[in-house]
Amino acid sequence: MPKNDNINNIIDHKLFTEDDIHAMCVKLGRQLTTDYAGKKPLVVGALKGAIFFLTDLVREMDVKEEIDFLDVSSYGDSLESTGKVKLISDLVTDVQGRDVLIVEDIVDTGLTLKYMKDLLKKRGARSVKCCVLLNKESRRRVDVEIEYYGSTVHNEFVVGYGLDFMGYYRNLRYIGVLKAEFIKLANNK
Numbered sequence: 001m002p003k004n005d006n007i008n009n010i011i012d013h014k015l016f017t018e019d020d021i022h023a024m025c026v027k028l029g030r031q032l033t034t035d036y037a038g039k040k041p042l043v044v045g046a047l048k049g050a051i052f053f054l055t056d057l058v059r060e061m062d063v064k065e066e067i068d069f070l071d072v073s074s075y076g077d078s079l080e081s082t083g084k085v086k087l088i089s090d091l092v093t094d095v096q097g098r099d100v101l102i103v104e105d106i107v108d109t110g111l112t113l114k115y116m117k118d119l120l121k122k123r124g125a126r127s128v129k130c131c132v133l134l135n136k137e138s139r140r141r142v143d144v145e146i147e148y149y150g151s152t153v154h155n156e157f158v159v160g161y162g163l164d165f166m167g168y169y170r171n172l173r174y175i176g177v178l179k180a181e182f183i184k185l186a187n188n189k
């Protein structure tokens, strides 16, 4: 694992700058403002990865919304999904009859998003849609509709702006690609 905290030692290259991310939030915020006009959606952030995106996105939405959080996890400290999504902490809000917008940092296999969508539909939400910053389409293992997303990404491990590598680097202002040597290290640990 990286011993030196110098970020240049773990990031291969920047993929999205702070400005790129801001532009994606503005564009998505505008679309959501139009599509949720006159509604009072419940915006559900998926902890922990979505926190930075959610706080930026909702401030680009001119909509009367409420915010709540679900903590779900399927990766732990690994770079590969365990395939089992665990509900770690639940919403406080009753979703019955609500228009729910799930906010996620990334969709990879799709397992986490599908779990959340199915759960909230089962609880009687009127509509359940999602807004995802990054769509890693080539890795999908389950079919799940993505109503709104910022950008697609290739099959690379990305970190920063909420996305972690072994719990760290979520607080980077940009999104970078993890150096391949760390993927090998983490997979062999």
Ligand SMILES: O=P(O)(O)OC[C@H]1O[C@H](OP(=O)(O)OP(=O)(O)O)[C@H](O)[C@@H]1O
Residues within 6 Å of the ligand: 046, 047, 048, 049, 050, 072, 073, 074, 075, 076, 081, 104, 105, 106, 107, 108, 109, 110, 111, 112, 113, 164
């Ligand atoms: O499409 P999937 O293969 O399910 O992967 C995507 C999910 O994995 C990451 O969360 P993680 O479970 O690592 O928890 P975290 O948000 O706390 O980092 C990411 O934030 C998404 O929620």
Ligand code: HPA
Residues within 6 Å of the ligand: 075, 106, 108, 156, 157, 158, 159, 163, 164, 165
């Ligand atoms: O590329 C990723 N980076 C961080 N967390 C993730 N969870 C799924 N894919 C990723």
Ligand SMILES: [Mg+2]
Residues within 6 Å of the ligand: 046, 047, 048, 049, 050, 072, 105
């Ligand atoms: Mg997550």
